[in-house]
Amino acid sequence: MKTRWLVAAVLVLGCLFSGRAQAQDSRPNFIVIIVDDQRWDALGCMGHPFLKTPNIDKLRAEGALCANAFVTTSLCAPSRASFVTGTYAHTHGVTYNDRGGRDPDFNVTPNVGQFLQKAGYDTAYIGKWHQKTNVDAPRPGFTYWLSFKGQGVYMDPQLNENGRSFKERGYITEILNQHAIDFLKQNKDKNQPFCMFLAHKAVHDPRLVRPADRHLYEGASIPKPESYDEPLDDKPEWFQKVVKPVTTQPWDGSNPKRLDYFRLLTAVDDGVGEIAQLLKDQGRLDNTLIIFTSDNGYFMGEHRRGDKRLAYEESIRIPWVMRYPKLIKPGSTIDKMVLNIDVAPTMLDLAGEKPAPTMEGRSLVPLMKGDISNWRTSFLYEYWVDLTSAFPEILGVRTEDMKLVTYPQIHDIDEMYDLKADPHEMRNLAQDPKFAEKKKQLEAELERLKHETKWKQMPGTQPTTNHS
Numbered sequence: 001m002k003t004r005w006l007v008a009a010v011l012v013l014g015c016l017f018s019g020r021a022q023a024q025d026s027r028p029n030f031i032v033i034i035v036d037d038q039r040w041d042a043l044g045c046m047g048h049p050f051l052k053t054p055n056i057d058k059l060r061a062e063g064a065l066c067a068n069a070f071v072t073t074s075l076c077a078p079s080r081a082s083f084v085t086g087t088y089a090h091t092h093g094v095t096y097n098d099r100g101g102r103d104p105d106f107n108v109t110p111n112v113g114q115f116l117q118k119a120g121y122d123t124a125y126i127g128k129w130h131q132k133t134n135v136d137a138p139r140p141g142f143t144y145w146l147s148f149k150g151q152g153v154y155m156d157p158q159l160n161e162n163g164r165s166f167k168e169r170g171y172i173t174e175i176l177n178q179h180a181i182d183f184l185k186q187n188k189d190k191n192q193p194f195c196m197f198l199a200h201k202a203v204h205d206p207r208l209v210r211p212a213d214r215h216l217y218e219g220a221s222i223p224k225p226e227s228y229d230e231p232l233d234d235k236p237e238w239f240q241k242v243v244k245p246v247t248t249q250p251w252d253g254s255n256p257k258r259l260d261y262f263r264l265l266t267a268v269d270d271g272v273g274e275i276a277q278l279l280k281d282q283g284r285l286d287n288t289l290i291i292f293t294s295d296n297g298y299f300m301g302e303h304r305r306g307d308k309r310l311a312y313e314e315s316i317r318i319p320w321v322m323r324y325p326k327l328i329k330p331g332s333t334i335d336k337m338v339l340n341i342d343v344a345p346t347m348l349d350l351a352g353e354k355p356a357p358t359m360e361g362r363s364l365v366p367l368m369k370g371d372i373s374n375w376r377t378s379f380l381y382e383y384w385v386d387l388t389s390a391f392p393e394i395l396g397v398r399t400e401d402m403k404l405v406t407y408p409q410i411h412d413i414d415e416m417y418d419l420k421a422d423p424h425e426m427r428n429l430a431q432d433p434k435f436a437e438k439k440k441q442l443e444a445e446l447e448r449l450k451h452e453t454k455w456k457q458m459p460g461t462q463p464t465t466n467h468s
Contacts, residue, residue, distance in 0.1 A: 055273030063323030086344030113141025177271030
């Protein structure tokens with residue numbers, strides 16, 4: 001009789017633990033793939049004239065395109081900190097890159113990995129962190145850690161894996177893709193939901209293309225941007241001083257370094273395909289939210305600029321494709337404005353966890369379900385003087401159809417654009433009396449957002465040029 005009761009008890013306990021594991025497995029997994037400097041339209045599915053990204057395009061076809069996705073600071077370290085914490089840079093404290101770089105204060109602004117770990121998730125961060133210079137210690141919140149110092153290198157990188165420093169032979173994009181694959185294989189054996197960030201070095205300068213891709217797009221030419229020859233008369237004086245030295249340069253759409261920017265995306269796209277195929281083989285693809293995005297946009301000659309940082313659309317707008325068939329209708333498009341600070345709260349929401357009180361972003365779950373009511377109609381953009389000290393501090397507001405950009409620390413004019421009538425931001429309306437009332441409205445909205453986000457002045461270097 002005792003043996004019978006013992007067997008029954010074991011069976012009951014087995015069912016309970018099996019049910020608990022099954023319930024745990026039903027929670028979604030998360031993969032966030034962050035490319036470095038990929039502009040919003042650098043995808044085949046965006047109608048690019050020659051770029052091919054078939055695996056990312058497949059995510060878009062089976063999921064959703066967020067057509068109006070943005071960063072709140074267009075710079076590597078601040079943006080990446082915003083992705084993982086769900087907060088603005090003035091909250092998490094990472095306001096610029098290597099010079100005096102720091103990690104977020106995770107006691108004040110915990111990252112999403114810390115919350116998901118407590119909820120039973122297996123967590124990993126693989127790739128570029130670009131915050132505190134010393135990466136020899138894994139960051140809080142990530143069970144598995146693989147990163148490198150600063151920008152890293154494209155060939156034979158020095159890596160740090162869970163505190164172990166070593167050099168790995170090969171091409172960085174392929175190396176990071178493989179470590180992501182390895183993590184997913186190991187996690188499968190744990191029967192545990194996971195969250196993985198895969199943060200690429202590509203497509204950042206210096207653009208060293210994988211040997212197999214060096215002859216891609218030969219003979220292709222990038223169309224000349226509409227704003228390449230824009231008049232500078234109504235731009236701020238500081239901007240004119242930066243741009244005028246290059247205004248005599250003719251447009252060269254077949255410049256090899258420009259084409260290398262697009263060639264670098266092929267190895268990234270290959271990795272997306274490999275990860276999706278592995279998840280499919282494991283039977284986990286449809287229970288995984290995959291977000292493909294970038295840490296900031298990038299100028300490809302618009303306003304005579306390369307790089308990012310500024311508040312123009314090419315700089316602040318990012319690609320954003322996501323797949324999660326349990327909530328997202330295949331081939332759908334989300335037109336509402338989504339931000340990098342929305343990633344972390346979205347994960348917590350889908351994991352069944354309460355939103356963290358520190359997080360300033362919003363869960364995208366309502367948008368996934370098609371509910372666009374009560375969504376944001378504006379957001380705050382902030383930038384502090386970084387290594388490129390010719391660019392001043394920037395504070396602006398973007399609404400669904402307008403933008404106001406201010407430069408609080410210098411004496412210069414503002415910029416204001418009607419994004420519907422002037423999508424290339426070539427006509428500055430800030431000094432036009434006809435738009436004075438509109439400017440007042442945007443100034444009021446900027447002040448409202450500053451109050452709502454508890455905006456405060458943050459440290460940064462000072463401009464080397466007197467722009468007064």
